[in-house]
Amino acid sequence: MKLVIAADHAGFPLKEEVRGYLERLGHEVIDLGAYNTEPSDYADFAEAVGKALAAGRAERGILICGSGVGVNVAANKMPGVRASMCHDSYSAHQGVEHDDMNVLVMGARIIGTALAFELVSSFLNARFQKQEERFVRRLNKVKAIEARNMPEAAKVESHTVK
Template sequence: MIIAIGADHAGYRLKDVIVPFLEAQGHRIIDLGCNCADSVDYPDYAVPVCDKVVSGEADRGILICGTGIGMSIAANKTPGIRCALVHDLFSAKATREHNDTNVLAMGERVVGPGVAEEIVRVWLDTPFSEGPRHVGRLNKVKAIETQQALHP
């Protein structure tokens, strides 16, 4: 799987843990930064990751900031992105099964490296259920995106 990943200054250390974890599992990584503690703006990293996912250059995206909140807000402004902020294993599984999320957001200040690795593993390994009720709900979300694009 090709995974685009990005972080701001408050999330780059956890990104530096997640990248080799993913590579060890055989995934190809597109690392879009940042790579230092100098203050940066999370949308500048969320947007390029989401663009890679929407264009098909990446299968999924992972975003990390201090809490994951800013990254998830910015990511969900991109049509076609379904980003979930996840800090536990149950949510990692449910967001894939029920919502077919294509971007995962986490907070370095909220979740430790070991739990973050397990969240990523569960999120990547869990398929979308494709149950009729979940498909119907996702179609409603897609209709909202279409409506917003026509009437901003």
């Protein structure tokens, strides 16, 4: 799978470990920074991931900051992004299966490397259950909210799932 990954300075060390893990699994990874632990702003990385997804550069994204909260809030301001912070494997796969989550968010100061690898695997192995009418109906309602409140979202993706 083609993925984008980014983190602020607090998430940089975990991002490096996750990026290496993804590459060992055979995924194509686009690293959008940070590239060191010098202080940086989480919002810049969330926006970069959102823009990369909107441009079709990757299927899914991974964002990491200290707590996960900052990049999660910022990422969800981007059209077409359905990001969620997950620190348990159930949420990491269920978010994809039921809600078509396309960005996994993790807090580097909250979880360790082993759990991060487990979450990434759960996220990447999950598929949206589009055969389930209730999940499609709910997702379409979310996309309609986005379209009403974020007009540029219409340019990013279709607002109905079939």
